[in-house]
Amino acid sequence: MIDLRSDTVTRPTPGMREAMANAEVGDDVYGEDPTVNALEREVAEAFGHEAALWTPTGSMANQIGLQLLVSPGQELLCDVQAHVARYEMGAAAAFGGITTRTWPELSVPDIEALVSPPGGYSVPTVALAVENTHNMRGGTVLPLAQLRAMRDLADRYELGLHCDGARIWHAHVADGVGFAEYGRLFDTISVCLSKGLGAPAGSLLLSTADNIARARLIRKRLGGGMRQVGILAAAGRYALAHHVDRLAEDHAKAARLAEALAPYVPGEVRTNIVVLQVPNGPELAAAAEKQGVRFGAIGPTAARLVTHYDVTDDDITRTIEVLTALLSG
Numbered sequence: 001m002i003d004l005r006s007d008t009v010t011r012p013t014p015g016m017r018e019a020m021a022n023a024e025v026g027d028d029v030y031g032e033d034p035t036v037n038a039l040e041r042e043v044a045e046a047f048g049h050e051a052a053l054w055t056p057t058g059s060m061a062n063q064i065g066l067q068l069l070v071s072p073g074q075e076l077l078c079d080v081q082a083h084v085a086r087y088e089m090g091a092a093a094a095f096g097g098i099t100t101r102t103w104p105e106l107s108v109p110d111i112e113a114l115v116s117p118p119g120g121y122s123v124p125t126v127a128l129a130v131e132n133t134h135n136m137r138g139g140t141v142l143p144l145a146q147l148r149a150m151r152d153l154a155d156r157y158e159l160g161l162h163c164d165g166a167r168i169w170h171a172h173v174a175d176g177v178g179f180a181e182y183g184r185l186f187d188t189i190s191v192c193l194s195k196g197l198g199a200p201a202g203s204l205l206l207s208t209a210d211n212i213a214r215a216r217l218i219r220k221r222l223g224g225g226m227r228q229v230g231i232l233a234a235a236g237r238y239a240l241a242h243h244v245d246r247l248a249e250d251h252a253k254a255a256r257l258a259e260a261l262a263p264y265v266p267g268e269v270r271t272n273i274v275v276l277q278v279p280n281g282p283e284l285a286a287a288a289e290k291q292g293v294r295f296g297a298i299g300p301t302a303a304r305l306v307t308h309y310d311v312t313d314d315d316i317t318r319t320i321e322v323l324t325a326l327l328s329g
Contacts, residue, residue, distance in 0.1 A: 002315045004295040007167075007250070007272060007308035010198040016238045023234035027227050028054070029220070035230030039237050043191065043204050047183030051212035052204045054233060055224050058166045058192040059088040061203040063095060064218045065188035068211050069127040069160030072097025077114055078129040080104050081136040083164055095222065099123045106130070106142065108149045115157050127160035128153070132182070133167045133174075136298065138266075139254070139273030141171045144181065151185045161185065166192035166203070170271040173247045187211075196247055196272060197239035198309060202232050246309065247272065253307040253316050260320040264327065274305045276323075284326060293322045 003009050012020065026032035040052040055061040062084050070076050076092065078085050080102035084092060092098040103111050111128070118124040130150060134140040154161040163186040165171075172179060183189060188207045193199035205215055219225060250272040258269035264276040278284050281297035288295065295305045305319070 001289075002293045002311065002319055004293065004305040004307065004311065004319065006296070007196045007198075007306050008194055010194075010308050010310050012200055012235060013198065013242075013309075015242065016198065016235050019234045019238040020231050023230040025228040025230035028229045029225045029227060033228060033230045033233065035237070036233040039233040040204060042237070042240070044206055046179045047189060047191075047206050048180040049183055049189070049206040050209040052206045053212050053215045053219060054229060054236075055203050055205060055219060056201055056226060056232075057224075058164075058190060058195070058203040059083075059091065060219065060222060060224050061190035061192075061205040062088060062162070062164050063091045064215045064222070065162045065190055065205050065207070066092055066098060066127070066129065067096045067218055068188055068207065068214060069162060070096065070098045071126070073099070073123065074126045075099045075101060075116060075123040076127050076129055077101055077103065077111060077125055079106065079131060079134070079137075081134070082129060082131050083135055083166070084129055084131075084162075086136070101125075106146055106150075108146070108153055111150075112153055112157075115153075115159070117157070125157070125159065127162060129162040129164060131164040131166075133170050133271050133273070135167070135273065136275070136304075138269060138275040139167070139170065139271035140267070141174045141270055144175070144177050147182070147185050154187075160187045162187065163189040165189050166195050167271065169196060169244050170247055170251070173244065174251060174270045193236035193239055196250065196308060197236070197243045199235040199239045200232065202229075202236045204236075243309065250307040250309065250311075253311060253313065254305075256316050257305060257307070257319065261323060261327070272307045274307075276303045276305070277301060278303055278327065284323075287326050288322050291322045291326075293319050 044052040193202040281303040
């Protein structure tokens, strides 16, 4: 089965498994796991932040980051397709008491018009969130100029700015923007080790030392305190050392898919996600799976294909053959 559902379906490579098996570990709840501590320090330094916190999932990293910036009864503004709003099971409201409003496209003037200042009876806007790369917009890389404009907007209204950077590694490879350049724009930023990079689990939240001290308490409250996590952190360290530059291969495979299926691809594909606009997404996905190609329908008329290191060039060729035949039929 050619599995293009997500870049989370990857399995640890032999080298990653060896690193996990040999990891030095301790109790991370007590802050005593040396491998976790090393990973947190390395990633924080790479992005120019004071500290980092390992979390078991990207959703938890995002939600902790939002809770650091937004108190119950306050408002977050984000994209209408943002993962933090649509794909984290309502956690911002359920666990953070956070009100959310969304914008349809990243237009700074339009976003500025949504900002609700404190005072009166409207819910005050206190933070903005962006997603880079943007999952449900086809792995879109947000231009650095737009992100800087968002930082300026946040500063103008004294708002916090969070980045869901689950696939920021892809943005880095596609645009050549350094991690520190991204990092200095955000008050909180989450990065994921199990999407594209291939670790079996783990994300990190980056911020100031004071914020990360608070984040440890929130993580514990959410049930995210784990013990000998160095086994998983070792996989993340291996992934960062060996799997970042090779993301360009996944981008090239996605570009092949997009070129072959161009009439159904609504926008430019620059990273590892290809979104198709088709007459019937679920029906297409079911028919393709019967022919050995698995991907996800993300709506009645949309499907998503995600390349990763377990997908070969031959797999891409076969996928093009299957989808071309199904779509022409």
